[in-house]
Amino acid sequence: MDAIEHVALSPLFAKLGRLAQLNESDLRLLGNLPFATRRVGAGQFLVREGKPTGDCAILLSGFACRHKLAANGGRQIVSFHLAGDLLDLQQLLLDRADHNVETITEAEVALVPKAELRRLARESPRIGAAFWRDTLIDASIFREWVLNVGRRDARTRVAHMLCEFATRCERAGFGSVQSFQMPMTQEQIADATGLTSVHVNRMLRSLETDGALSRSRREIRIRDWEAMRRIADFDPAYLHAA
Amino acid sequence: MDAIEHVALSPLFAKLGRLAQLNESDLRLLGNLPFATRRVGAGQFLVREGKPTGDCAILLSGFACRHKLAANGGRQIVSFHLAGDLLDLQQLLLDRADHNVETITEAEVALVPKAELRRLARESPRIGAAFWRDTLIDASIFREWVLNVGRRDARTRVAHMLCEFATRCERAGFGSVQSFQMPMTQEQIADATGLTSVHVNRMLRSLETDGALSRSRREIRIRDWEAMRRIADFDPAYLHAA
DNA sequence: CGACAACTTGACGGGCGTCAACCGGAGTGG
DNA sequence: CCACTCCGGTTGACGCCCGTCAAGTTGTCG
Numbered sequence: 001m002d003a004i005e006h007v008a009l010s011p012l013f014a015k016l017g018r019l020a021q022l023n024e025s026d027l028r029l030l031g032n033l034p035f036a037t038r039r040v041g042a043g044q045f046l047v048r049e050g051k052p053t054g055d056c057a058i059l060l061s062g063f064a065c066r067h068k069l070a071a072n073g074g075r076q077i078v079s080f081h082l083a084g085d086l087l088d089l090q091q092l093l094l095d096r097a098d099h100n101v102e103t104i105t106e107a108e109v110a111l112v113p114k115a116e117l118r119r120l121a122r123e124s125p126r127i128g129a130a131f132w133r134d135t136l137i138d139a140s141i142f143r144e145w146v147l148n149v150g151r152r153d154a155r156t157r158v159a160h161m162l163c164e165f166a167t168r169c170e171r172a173g174f175g176s177v178q179s180f181q182m183p184m185t186q187e188q189i190a191d192a193t194g195l196t197s198v199h200v201n202r203m204l205r206s207l208e209t210d211g212a213l214s215r216s217r218r219e220i221r222i223r224d225w226e227a228m229r230r231i232a233d234f235d236p237a238y239l240h241a242a
Numbered sequence: 243m244d245a246i247e248h249v250a251l252s253p254l255f256a257k258l259g260r261l262a263q264l265n266e267s268d269l270r271l272l273g274n275l276p277f278a279t280r281r282v283g284a285g286q287f288l289v290r291e292g293k294p295t296g297d298c299a300i301l302l303s304g305f306a307c308r309h310k311l312a313a314n315g316g317r318q319i320v321s322f323h324l325a326g327d328l329l330d331l332q333q334l335l336l337d338r339a340d341h342n343v344e345t346i347t348e349a350e351v352a353l354v355p356k357a358e359l360r361r362l363a364r365e366s367p368r369i370g371a372a373f374w375r376d377t378l379i380d381a382s383i384f385r386e387w388v389l390n391v392g393r394r395d396a397r398t399r400v401a402h403m404l405c406e407f408a409t410r411c412e413r414a415g416f417g418s419v420q421s422f423q424m425p426m427t428q429e430q431i432a433d434a435t436g437l438t439s440v441h442v443n444r445m446l447r448s449l450e451t452d453g454a455l456s457r458s459r460r461e462i463r464i465r466d467w468e469a470m471r472r473i474a475d476f477d478p479a480y481l482h483a484a
Numbered sequence: 485c486g487a488c489a490a491c492t493t494g495a496c497g498g499g500c501g502t503c504a505a506c507c508g509g510a511g512t513g514g
Numbered sequence: 515c516c517a518c519t520c521c522g523g524t525t526g527a528c529g530c531c532c533g534t535c536a537a538g539t540t541g542t543c544g
Contacts, residue, residue, distance in 0.1 A: 050479070066385070068385060068386070068388075068389045070389060070393045070394055070475055071475040072393070072394070072395070072398075072475070074392075074393035074394070075393070076388055076389040076392040076393045078385045078388045078389070090378045090381065090382070093371060093374060093375045093378055094375070094378055094379070094382070094482050096479060096482075098382050098385065098386075098479055098480040098482070099385055122367065125364065129335060132335060132374055132377070133335045133336070135374070135377060135378060135381060136332045136335055136336055136377060137336070138381060139332065139377060139380060139381040139384060140332070140336070140340050142381060142384035142385055142387075142388060143308070143310060143320045143340065143341055143384055144310070144340075145384075145388045146310075146318055146320045146384060146387045146388050146391060147310045147312060147318040147320070149388060149391050149392040149436065150316075150318040150391040150435075150436030151312045151314070151316035151317070151318045151436060152312055152314070152316070153314070156314075193392075194391065194392030194393060233312055233313040233314070237292070237338065237340055238340040240336050240338075240340070
């Protein structure tokens, strides 16, 4: 494998490096991973509920979300994803998708055959552990989201979602917690927090008039991070330094 | 290891058998697993948020739940557990608990050192895959709960929770989907569905007066499962036959 | 039989959904 | 270069679902 392909997968390497200590041979195995890259527009489905699972997609640039639909027509976003995220590691062991994965911006993905990832996890216990660890952290984030939509009021919910997104962006190397770009619409924030877009708008305005944050277009600025943390009831421990 | 200990762990064996095809040598490895059993009363903590993770607990009898607390005093239950469940597989790879695990009835647990479980997963790829698969199914259930509390109305939410619990009980060999025992109080149902116990009571009554179910003490009877499924917006696919 | 937890029911209020109108910026085509 | 369109955002009026408060009732275990 030449350097060009290494460069393409570098967001993944960065992420795995945060999950585990990888050695020379791990990096070589990763470098040999066969994959195809694809550029897709915003609003494209990468995984569809009920469909047999296919190749595993890795997000190289852009943003995506996972969501499920209720019979009453409601949509619930259950997670957001950014560059470096393995979009469906769970496909390695479960044979039908129980949710959708959809891009929310234009994005670039790498498609890796499931069998290759399984082989990789088997051949390097460190990489296998990193994969498992990643799915465990995902699960921890889902638990926090259950708490968020189940037991916090609208204002706290929206603030919490912002704090989590800001923290993950900073750790992945996009902007800082004090200033970052939101890729999602207010309707998508609503679907992630179990609210309506109208009420999300009210809550954002409330946070803004209270001086907790300022907005210009989709850029969010947070002057006093500690104050924001308190408003949002946000403790990043559940992210397990992801 | 003698037969007595095999009997003690049999709920775990049954569960792993549902998750993967285990062979002779897998069963022998499981039989050699060192563990200590403990009997605990209702309302006892087995895992505490923020604490370093200790031994891994396996539920041998009784029921337990995982929950998290919000700053406003609210409690959110994020999952229920029954005999055979590995209560904290995630402790194998994450070093601090991000939630609590608490018994909701008197229960019997087996405590297994983390290192032994890690060794087991390493020595038998099938058992390792079963463990990983179990945590992936947990994650799938969390996603469904985010949808449940985020996008369904109170009546549907309560009905969905009952359907899930009924299905899991039946698969684990307790009662049937048509008739089963609820171990939890209405307040615990409320904490699981993001409601108040008062409103859970109203919804249960509503389901009962509509003939969807009948109750006597904590026993639930569901005559028409298909009708109940529709009311609850329940599709068991997300349980991945767990 | 007294104590206590769980359950039950009613009255009332508020947080958030619904509906509707309008604004503003980006893309598009004449 | 300007009009048109369209999506996302913004704001107000109104109403309902579910929370809150409070008072019983039931069942269970000393």
